[in-house]
Amino acid sequence: MFTNKKEIILNINRIIFSSLDIREVYQTMSKELLKVIDFDRMSVTLITEDNNLYETFVLSKDYEYTELKEGVQYPMEGSLMKRVVQFRQPVIVEDTSKGGFLTDSVLYKEGIHSRLGYPLEHKGCVIGSVNFGSKRKDYYSKKHITFFSQIAPQLAMAIENTRLFNGIKEAEEKYRTVIESSPDIIFECTKDGEFLLMSPSVEKITGYPANQFYENRGYGLSLCHEEDQESMQREILQILNGQNNSLMDIEFRVIHKQGHVVWLSLEMVPMKQNNDIIGIEGFCRDITERKKLDELKDNLVRDVTHELKTPVAKIEMAIDMFERSITLGNKVSLGRGSQIHEILRNNVKRLKNSIKNILDISKLESGVEPLKLSDISIAALVKQIVYEQKDSASTKTIVLTHQLPSSIPIIKADRDMIYHLINHLVNNAIKFTEHGKIIISANVLPDVVEVTVEDTGRGLDEKTRERVFEKFYKETPSAFGSGIGLAICKNIVQKHRGRIWVESEGRGKGARFKFTLPIITNNLFMGARENEGIVNCRR
Amino acid sequence: MKELLIVEDDLEMQEFYKDMLQGEPFTVTIVSNAEEGIKKTKEKIYDLVILDILMEGVTGDRFFALLRRDSRYKEVPVIMASALDEKTYRCFRALGNVSFLEKPFNKERLLSEITMRFKSKK
Numbered sequence A: 001m002f003t004n005k006k007e008i009i010l011n012i013n014r015i016i017f018s019s020l021d022i023r024e025v026y027q028t029m030s031k032e033l034l035k036v037i038d039f040d041r042m043s044v045t046l047i048t049e050d051n052n053l054y055e056t057f058v059l060s061k062d063y064e065y066t067e068l069k070e071g072v073q074y075p076m077e078g079s080l081m082k083r084v085v086q087f088r089q090p091v092i093v094e095d096t097s098k099g100g101f102l103t104d105s106v107l108y109k110e111g112i113h114s115r116l117g118y119p120l121e122h123k124g125c126v127i128g129s130v131n132f133g134s135k136r137k138d139y140y141s142k143k144h145i146t147f148f149s150q151i152a153p154q155l156a157m158a159i160e161n162t163r164l165f166n167g168i169k170e171a172e173e174k175y176r177t178v179i180e181s182s183p184d185i186i187f188e189c190t191k192d193g194e195f196l197l198m199s200p201s202v203e204k205i206t207g208y209p210a211n212q213f214y215e216n217r218g219y220g221l222s223l224c225h226e227e228d229q230e231s232m233q234r235e236i237l238q239i240l241n242g243q244n245n246s247l248m249d250i251e252f253r254v255i256h257k258q259g260h261v262v263w264l265s266l267e268m269v270p271m272k273q274n275n276d277i278i279g280i281e282g283f284c285r286d287i288t289e290r291k292k293l294d295e296l297k298d299n300l301v302r303d304v305t306h307e308l309k310t311p312v313a314k315i316e317m318a319i320d321m322f323e324r325s326i327t328l329g330n331k332v333s334l335g336r337g338s339q340i341h342e343i344l345r346n347n348v349k350r351l352k353n354s355i356k357n358i359l360d361i362s363k364l365e366s367g368v369e370p371l372k373l374s375d376i377s378i379a380a381l382v383k384q385i386v387y388e389q390k391d392s393a394s395t396k397t398i399v400l401t402h403q404l405p406s407s408i409p410i411i412k413a414d415r416d417m418i419y420h421l422i423n424h425l426v427n428n429a430i431k432f433t434e435h436g437k438i439i440i441s442a443n444v445l446p447d448v449v450e451v452t453v454e455d456t457g458r459g460l461d462e463k464t465r466e467r468v469f470e471k472f473y474k475e476t477p478s479a480f481g482s483g484i485g486l487a488i489c490k491n492i493v494q495k496h497r498g499r500i501w502v503e504s505e506g507r508g509k510g511a512r513f514k515f516t517l518p519i520i521t522n523n524l525f526m527g528a529r530e531n532e533g534i535v536n537c538r539r
Numbered sequence B: 001m002k003e004l005l006i007v008e009d010d011l012e013m014q015e016f017y018k019d020m021l022q023g024e025p026f027t028v029t030i031v032s033n034a035e036e037g038i039k040k041t042k043e044k045i046y047d048l049v050i051l052d053i054l055m056e057g058v059t060g061d062r063f064f065a066l067l068r069r070d071s072r073y074k075e076v077p078v079i080m081a082s083a084l085d086e087k088t089y090r091c092f093r094a095l096g097n098v099s100f101l102e103k104p105f106n107k108e109r110l111l112s113e114i115t116m117r118f119k120s121k122k
Helices: A005-016 A022-034 A080-087 A102-109 A142-149 A152-181 A201-206 A210-215 A219-223 A226-240 A288-327 A334-366 A378-394 A415-431 A462-467 A485-495 A522-528 A530-538 B011-021 B034-043 B060-069 B086-095 B107-120
Strands: A041-047 A053-061 A073-075 A091-093 A114-122 A125-134 A185-190 A195-198 A247-255 A261-273 A276-286 A373-376 A398-403 A411-414 A436-444 A448-455 A499-503 A511-518 B002-007 B026-031 B048-052 B078-082 B098-102
Touching: A005 A022, A005 A152, A022 A041, A022 A053, A041 A080, A041 A152, A080 A091, A080 A102, A080 A114, A080 A125, A114 A142, A114 A152, A125 A152, A185 A201, A185 A261, A195 A210, A201 A210, A201 A261, A210 A219, A219 A226, A226 A247, A226 A261, A226 A276, A261 A288, A288 A334, A288 B011, A334 A485, A334 B011, A373 A378, A373 A415, A378 A398, A378 A415, A378 A436, A378 A448, A398 A415, A411 A415, A411 A511, A415 A436, A415 A448, A415 A485, A415 A511, A485 A499, A485 A511, B002 B011, B002 B034, B011 B026, B011 B107, B026 B034, B034 B048, B034 B060, B048 B060, B048 B107, B060 B078, B060 B086, B078 B107, B086 B098, B098 B107
Parallel strands: A398 A436, B002 B026, B002 B048, B048 B078, B078 B098
Antiparallel strands: A041 A053, A041 A125, A053 A073, A091 A114, A114 A125, A185 A195, A185 A276, A247 A261, A261 A276, A373 A411, A436 A448, A448 A511, A499 A511
């Protein structure tokens, strides 16, 4: 029976290390083993980490049904395996009908009459056992044990390798999933600028696919905004030269494939091999949105600060001018006096106006103040505003007029707010018109009254037309005003369920600011109070 | 006599400058926007330029950058005046020989700033 024993052992050992997939090895090995050890059932069982259960790792048998299945965990207690593991010795059951293990009776029913369990040890620890079962009673003997002892260590090592390999595969799978699904750019780059890793998210953020980074040395830095390249190189050198063990929150810009600027925040650490720094690794987060918000916030703080500080500064300077005039010993001359008075008056007015605007918008936006609805006449409001603003228009050689239809329905609205709205649009028109005319007109449409403030002023380009109602939007940072006025107008119109927009043929071609307010008709009103409505309304 | 160019779009601020510099040993030219300022600097070399920062059209900081590109104005001292604080425009220090004058300022503050600028001229 043991002819070619050595050859077979060699062959089995070769098979064991031929593949890292133990199941594949097992199939080939069991066929080879059959040549030397007769068995009707063979299994490899492994102990679970807590040592209480075992799992049948692989199983082969020449019959159909079995109680003890592959991949299932069974309690150690009372099993042949427990004895094998406990004593680190092979165990033979000569007759399963008389055997003392719980598994004996189970296997006896399946026709297995004798058994051999052989411990699998790796680096001094028992990891499980190989179990043979034969339909013949009293089959296994010392010679089987001696023979198998020459295979068991290699088998144990192969099984451990498989477990290790599976562990690595699992970890690698997780790692890959993390990298592939990460919204941030994860990368590894050598000293020479060669990318060893670039996560696919780079394409979403920069527009360039990851393979372009793998294929082109130094590709990363070349996408960097030219103003940031020098500082980035400096930071990277700090890591490569070992001056810094990690750098965080380095903000820089890259130019997206489509040409726009993308802001990234970088965290990086040195990539090491045997204590030598061979490159950098880290990740980049897209912070463009945050940057935009920061910029908006900074501009807002700057603009509001400027808007509030300028009039105060000028008031202080006017007072200083006044004091100097007095200390010169003489009475303040009439000319100088009225000049100082004028400056003080203008700036107190400007300051009051700014404060009012800021308070208005916060009040409107917080919605704490309900609309004080009453019946208002748009025509009367327009006429009043034209009357009030005529003088300030004419100082700029602008003719301010109105064109109103013979009758405009009375609408329900907050009078103060609508006054503020039209007044602001007229003020704006005066501000941006040097000469020519400003016409306030109204148009009665089926459900709404449409009011237009038209000027012959500087007009708006398309970009400004889209953004002009945004809070704190200004064409240029220096543009006069706080950039709140039109945002307030929009808010007022929206509160009245109307619409506001601007039309302009472009720069230098004047502008038409238009808004609508819904007409709440008498019919609607009466519909709600059918019985008494008619009489009341006619009164 | 030293020649000063002041670029300031606020008419009231212009009045303050005129009032404070009246009788001082400088010739003062005031213009209302950066475009006019550029025209003036093309005509001659001033000894000092005082700039408002937030102006309509070309802003003071852009005007300053343009000014430094003119080889004759590489070293001319500049004072940037604004109601904003200095740190907003700190980056312009790189353009050299510039100081910040926060509004409001009084006559003494203005004159001492001008004197300091003249001293710092290389």
